[in-house]
Amino acid sequence: MEKREQMYEGKAKKVFATDNENYCIVSYKDDATAFNGLKKGTIAGKGVVNNRMSNYLMQLLEKQGIPTHFVEELNDRETVVKKVKIVPLEVIVRNTAAGSFSKRFGVAEGTKLLCPTLEFCYKDDDLGDPMVNDYHIIACGWATKEDLDTITDYTFKINSFLVDFFKKINVDLIDFKIEFGKTSDGQIILADEISPDTCRFWDATTHEKLDKDRFRRDMGSVEEAYQEMMKRIFG
């Protein structure tokens, strides 16, 4: 696979074209932002953790019947993925109240939810990624009813699998955000990443935060938290 021109640079990743029109190469950076880019920083080694963790989890999810963009890990920070058109939605699953859910609804962080909940946010930085419902999404054409049903079905399956996976390494999966893309032949697949940037991980015993909230909230030991997650997954 030949790496060609940079197609896009996001807050945490760069995307490069390749000599195969169906594939791209993503390159994970150590750059970290929060609050829609207002807070900026670096988390040393984050790109390596996010690349390796995402790739590992996507391969496990494939075995569970969830199609993903993963093709091949090239090195610590770079991975070949299927080229997709991203569905402009942040798909958020919550098992325990935290973050914006706690703030919006006045439910204390750490309150176990009676069932997993699903939220969609429309991906638009200028609008601050507003929360939207199924009707908004279909009416605005961000996804069809059929695609949304597929996304919803995959998302709850992904949640069940990930909750069990993290439980085995004594981590509670509090909530997470995923994104889906559509391939040129119209297939909906899991894209983007699954990492401490996009999930809330709490140690199941101590409830210590092992994710990007340590950066968002200036809690310190940010790098250590990412490395701890890496150690628990890969030994």
Ligand code: TMP
């Ligand atoms: P929230 O409680 O701030 O809405 O975040 C819910 C989950 O989504 C949490 O696991 C962090 C993740 N997330 C992202 O991946 N990207 C974002 O821009 C935000 C705001 C949250």
